[in-house]
Amino acid sequence: MEKSTPEEKQERATFAGGCFWCMVTPFEEMDGIIRVVSGYTGGKTENPTxxxxxxxxxxxxxxxxxxxxxxxLPYKKLLDIYWQQIDPTDPGGQFHDRGSSYRTAIFFHNEAQRETAEASKRALEREGVFAKPIVTPILPAGPFYLAEEYHQDYHKKNPIRYGLYRLGSGRDAFIAHHWKKSVRGKVQPEKGQPSKDQLAKDQPAKSQPVKGTMEKDHSDLRQRLTPIQYEVTQNNATEPPFRNEFWDNKREGIYVDIVSGEPLFSSLEKFDSGCGWPSFTQPLHEENIAERNDSSHGMIRTEVRSRNGDSHLGHVFDDGPAPGGLRYCINSAALRFIPKEDLEKEGYGDYRRLFERGR
Incomplete structure (x- = not known):
């Protein structure tokens, strides 16, 4: 994101706050911001991937x-915004992202920035917003390496995936909890993101009709989807067994909602149930799956739908393998498969580690 004129005075600020996708949007639309880019800093490897x-x-x-x-836009104001995006008491990562690459840090570019950052940190400690000690370090800025192009402005290129990531990470809930009564003012929901109250209304109880959080344009869906994909996801149809795309797919990767892109299942939990449809022992994230009673066709079954896309996926049964005993019987037409080698370029790079280290 860039908006500059030649005569503008320019300075740089560098912040680490966990996933860099989530650290662009708080700053980019403010007056005085010229450019926000994602990248890597603070390490020893040149041009890391x-x-x-x-x-x-x-x-x-x-x-x-x-x-x-x-x-x-004074540097102090940037610091105020930064503190309200992170958990500065967590030394091991941020929210559901764990590991040294997701730690927080302020990287100062000159002595004035260092002094301002130190003063801002002391002020935050005095406010008592957090019960635990603040551990975010203030470090001298070093080489900054731009991240791959698909990471730049990720929230604009993949808005649904980005929204689901933020929601699932726990970042927004943490921000709302710690800052809603702060002397620095109530944190507003991100532009284009639902408020906490809206999210609560959109979380259906088990066995109740599902209300998706994604607004649907059915004319657009008819253009984007094949006829069978539309009928399955929007009209609860069922594709024929053994004559669908993924029933016998043995490649490693993840399966996402064909409509919304939310991650649903992994090849690590896929098994051959003999039914002729893709079968999984469990979802990638339980919060991405909604259930409701289905009494159609003279049977009592449990339908499964994607939480945010509200796509009909299939049904879950209790005749699966141990230890969980569940079988998620899913229509291929509701899924898009992303091979493990394509996860980064498709914007799902955080799932690559499933296939490198196991679950």
């Missing part, structure tokens, strides 16, 4: 570098 950084092999942090006009 995302895979190397996530594997904790380089010592780098995921970070954002902000170019700003200090006459319009």
């Amino acid at each position: 995302y895979e190397e950084v996530c594997a904790d092999r380089t010592g780098h942090y995921e970070a954002v570098q902000i170019t700003f006009n200090p006459d319009v």
Whole structure:
């Protein structure tokens, strides 16, 4: 994201706050911001890759570098915004992202920034917003390496995936809990993101009709989906067994909702149940799956739907293998398969580690 004019005074600020996707949006639309980019800093490896950084092999942090006009937006204001995006008491990562690359840090570019950052940290400690000690270090800025292009402005390129990631990570709930009564003012939901109250309304109870959080444009869906994909996901149809795309797929990767892109299942939990449809012992994230009673066709079954896309996926049965005993019987037409080698370029790079280290 860049918006600059040649005559503007420019300064840089560098912050690490966990996943860099989530650290762009708080800053980018503010007056005085010229550019916000995602990248890696604080380590020893030159020009590291995302895979190397996530594997904790380089010592780098995921970070954002902000170019700003200090006459319009003072550095102190950037610090105020930064503190309200993170858990500064967590030394091992941020929210559900664990590991050294997801640690927090402020990287100062000059002595004035260092002094301002130290003063801001002391002020935060005095406010008593957090019960635990603040452990975010203040470090001298070093080389900053741009992240791969698909990471830049990720929230604009993949808005649904980004929204689901933020929601599932626990970041927004943490921010709302710690800052809603702060002297610095109530934190507002991100632009384009639902409020906490809206999210609560959109979380259906088990065995109740599902209300998805994604607004549907059915004319667009008819253009994007094949006829069978539309009928399965929108009209609860069932594709024929043994004559569907993934029933016998043995490649490693993850399966996402064909409509919303939310991650649903992994090849690590896929098994051959003999039914002719893709079968899984459990979902990737239980919160991405909603259940409701289905009494159609003279049977009592438990339907499963994607939580945010509200796509009909299939049904879950209790005749699966031990130890869980569940069988998620899913229509291929409701799924898109992403091979493990394509996870990074498709924007699901955080799932690559499933296939490197096991679950």
